[in-house]
Amino acid sequence: MFDLAWSEILLVGVVAALVLGPREIPGAMRAFAHLMKKFRAVSRDVRRHVDDMIYNAEIADMQEKARQMRRQVLDPEEKNSTSPGKKSTPSGEAET
DSSP states (O other): OOOOOHHHHHHHHHHHHHHHOTTTHHHHHHHHHHHHHHHHHHHHHHHHHHHHHHHHHHHHHHHHHHHHHHHHHHOHHHHHHTSTTOOBOTTSOBOO
8 A cells, every 4th residue: 555665564563662762662652553543444435425315316327318308209309499509490390
């Protein structure tokens, strides 16, 4: 994830041992693990929420396309009368 080599991890461990002391390292590791657990839970919830939003948007788009297709199948005249550039007259002839 962070692309750390074993030598870098060892260096962080040595610095932590010098700064915190050997008695405080287990507590610090537990606190860090707890923090990471919360971070993963929040990121999972955010990812799930975004996925749900995308899914709902796709469903709404598909429903709109289905409505348009249904309108075209049920009333093909409506498609011809609402197309841009063509104006229909009551007699059915295009105006010039």
